Amino acid sequence: MSNPKSLTTLSFLLSSLLGCAEGAAIDKRIAVPAGYVAAPYYPAPHGGWTSDWSESYRKASLLVQNMTLAEKTNLTSGTGIFMGRCVGNTGSALRAGIPQLCLQDGPLGVRNTDHNTAFPAGITVGATWDKDLMYARGVALGEEFRGKGVNVHLGPSVGPLGRKPRGGRNWEGFGADPVLQAFGGGLSIEGIQSVGVIATIKHLIANEQEMYRMYNLVQPGISSNLDDRTLHELYLWPFAEGVRSGVGAVMIAYNAVNGSACSQNSYLINNILKDELGFQGFVMSDWLAQISGVSSALAGLDMNMPGDIHTIPLATGQSYWMYEYSRAILNGSVPVDRLDDSVTRILAAYFQLGQDQNYPSPNFDTNTQDAEGPLYPGALFSPSGVVNEFVNVQANHAEVAREVARDAITLLKNNGSLPLSTSATFKVFGTDAEKNPDGINACADQGCNKGTLGMGWGSGSARYPYMDSPIDGLKSRGANYQFFNTDSFPSNSNPSANDVALVFVTADSGENYITVENNPGDRTSANLKLWHNGDQLIKDVAAKYSNVIVIVHTVGPILMEEWVDLPSVKAVLFAHLPGQEAGDSLMQVLFGDVSPSGHLPYTIPNSEDDYPDSVSLVGFQFGQPQDTFTEGLYIDYRHFNKAGIKPRYAFGHGLSYTTFSFSNASITPVTPLTAVPPTRPTKGETPAYSTSIPPASESYWPDNFDRIWRYLYSWLDKSDADNAAAAANSSTKYPYPAGYSNEQKPGPPAGGAQGGNPALFDVAYDVEVAISNTGSRAGKAVAQLYVQYPEGIAFDTPVVQLRDFTKTSELRAGESQTVQMRVTRKDLSVWDVVSQNWVVPNVGGDYGIWIGDSSDTLALRCGTAAGRCAGGQTSPV
Ligand code: NOJ
Secondary structure (H helix, E strand, O other), X not given: OOOHHHHHHHHHHHHHHHHOOOOHHHHOOOOOOOOOOOOOOOOOOOOOOOHHHHHHHHHHHHHHOOXXXXXXXXXXXXXXXXXXXXXXXXXXXHHXXXXXXXXXXXXXXXXXXXXXXXXXXXXXXXXXXXXHHHHHHHHHHHHHHHHOOOOEEOOOEOOOOOOOOOOOOHHHOOOOOHHHHHHHHHHHHHHHHOOOOEEEEEEEOOOOOOOOOOOOOOOOOOEEEOOHHHHHHHHOHHHHHHHHOOOOEEEEOOOEEOOEEHHHOHHHHHHHHHHHOOOOOEEEOOOOOOOOOHHHHHOOOOXXXXXXXXXXXXXXXXXOOOHHHXXXXXXXXXXXXXXXXXXXXXXXXXXXXXXXXXXXXOOOOOOOOOOEEEOOOOOOOOOEEEOOOOOOOOOOHHHHHHHHHHHHOEEEEEOOOOOOOOOOEEEEEOHHHOOOOOOOOOXXXXXXXXXXXXXXXXXXXXXXXXXXXXXXXXXXXXXXXXEEOOOOOOOOOOOOOOEEEEEEEEEOOEOOOOOEOOXXXXXXXXXXXXXXXXXXXXXXXXXXXXXEEEEEEEOOOOOOOOOOOOOOEEEEEEOOOOOOOOHHHHHHHHOOOOOOOOOOOOOEOOOHHHOOHHHOOOOOOOOOOEEEOOOOOOOHHHHHHHHOOOOOEOXXXXXXXXXXXXXXXEEEXXXXXXXXXXOOOOOOOOOOOOOOXXXXXXXXXXXXXXXXXXXXXXXXOHXXXXXXXHHOOOXXXXXXXXXXXXXXXXXXXXXXXXOOOHHHHOEEEEEEEEEEEOOOOOEOOEEEEEXXXXXXXXXXXXXXXXXXXXXXXXXXXXXXXXXXXXXXXXXXXXXXXXXXXXXOOOOOOOOEXXXXXXXXXXXXXXXXOOOEEEOOOOOOO
16 A cells, blocks of 8 residues: 555545544434425335336346345445445345446546546536537547446536535536536436446535535534525536436435435435436445435435445444345344335346446456555455456547547637747746656646646546646647746746747646645635646736737636736637646647637636625534525526626637627427426336345355455344344334335426426427638537526526537538527426426516527527527627
8 A cells, every 4th residue: 555546545544534433413413594404205216117227127126036135235335445446346246146346436537547548527528518529528438437347437427516616526527507517417428328337427416515525523514505496406407417318326425415414315315316306226325425324225325335334433344234234124124125126226227238248347456556466455464366457448539538628628818819820939838738747647646736737636537648748739749849847937938029928827626535735625725816826927927928828727717817918918728627638639729720619617707706605615614514505596607697797708708710600590499388397207117026024044144254354244143133133023113214104105296207207308499590600710619508587487597597509510611500409398497496396487488598609698589489589689698
């Protein structure tokens, strides 16, 4: 355990050991502000009731009905932290032909391995606004995870949504808007799962800051308090679309929602996810997020990861489930059907993705880069063997990675300096232009900001197979450049009038178990400023050079006011987080091989004061930190528009080297609207099993079993199992939560299929628009479609909200393309907290369907009442 990676995992372990303990603090819910409720919802809905999963459920149930108790509990839990090759390893049921399942991070590539691709991060993918690339990157990711033998990919991340600009992990997702996140997440899932890998949409839900996320000895995890409408219209939206895409797994978040820890929040898992959204796969905990055994089972959790209790017992290997789950079934604390449902869900996902057919076993080890090592690094004594087989899974994925990196590059300002001529003389400033001199993977889980910033830090990172840095890019173009590898302005750069100055600057963030330059995941110290005195560097360069191009690698919004309007700052590009492909992708844009076509996936403010106070990071509070989402729907551009603040750059903004016009728009009604959607389909049959408690003997240790210390097993000593079985007949019962019932419910009106009532996704209107390249260079345009609700409705709604988007192919000068977008019933609805359904607030009302290439340049309006579209309108924003 001497490599830096191991040190980081060790620090995760230590912080868990020291910081966390089971105890009174987590037994009882702490009061949250009035009005924020996590009502009990029981029992956990059985899976298998949608026709698209019925064959997989049939296969799964044939196995489950013949499995022993210990086999079943073994599949619902990890075997312990560092107890296998993957970041999560379930137990197996070999008699039933089910191997251990390998669960592995992360959203931008296979974490902690070799011969992989370090793809651009989610935020970069969002900035492409390109649905084809979202899908194509998903396929490539899926191929790499499959190639490494990973059954369950721990991505995509669509939560955090980006409510807090300083939040540490926004960059893992696709942007500060539910629809952009939904397409990013949904298309990634479809791509990943197209090659048989189970995708995991995470983190359910409202995990909007890193600090205080976990329950610990003295303090419960932070409670995100949000109202039902905000939950549905913002934070749940991308999860609904992910479920609709058929995602096989959901990871719950560390934090609490409305006072109840997500890992045992029955309202969230049973009601919202499994009943309303009709989720058919399995729900796993985030790592060490489980804080109870029976309660979490009843609340709908299906898999405990990585298996251990996150407190002092972590050191010795103890679990709330595994052997305890066997015991809880034998003594009647957890109804048998709950366990059967969890196991069926896990196996149904396995069959749904075809993993019973020639699926590879893991051939890498997340714990070491060495070829050989301990098979169970978390054990005191572990057998050793070959753990890394160095399988190359890269194929031609660098191409899609480069395309994403390139087409995400967002030109925010250009006073005619771009594109550049290769014959120019360049002076290059900023350490971000070149690889980390200590080595591209010198910092475990990328927990430092040194050299070219290709990704944030934490479990969402991957090792770089190589880093194509901007300097590499300049070199391979044969550019005439001089590089000053420092973040302070050098005295020896000898400015000359013809020089083009390229300044590289960064802003980083990551996951809470690593603190980088005083930022514990969230940008607490850096705030929204550039790192390493980037503002000063730009100003110093701008004072000496007259043609300055600023290139920013960033996790999210930054403040630009100190320099963006300086006359010598001629152009500003956001290259976001490009992964390994930082160099050539940028060169293609700088030198005009292509026009930039990225658009901002969030708003750039003028000052941090532009945001509502409620989206600031929550600092220390006695007791459970309370984070109350008082701004409701008004985050990012929804807030700026409501408050009448013109941001520095609006959500969706992005320039090109050419110009586009949008014309000849038309709107066609498709499905007639009704105030409420048609009645949902009823639930189909779900597998039926015996509900009798199995015999205690099904959980006895096998004879002469050679146990590994700290490894988590599902077997019990005979006496423990027998005592548990005897207790089932005692009069003392486990105190079930208030509102508990074991009667399956028909499901809420808003449900009915994966993603919700299928009628929600009926297309209400088709919209077409012709996009013409009116400039003199080739380029791709992005059309963004925003909905404005009719005036006078009973609901307060944001001025405009993104509902669809599309990107053209590369249009030559003068060329046109007609693009299609659609508006669904859900897009025109609001969540009515009283009827608990989506309602169209004014069926015959005149909805404004606005189309433009940024949220603040909407000049083309289609009205649903008249059924006509017109250009040259005054933008609603
Ligand atoms: C915790 C992170 O929140 C989650 O995203 C990740 O998948 C797990 N750790 C496993 O590393």
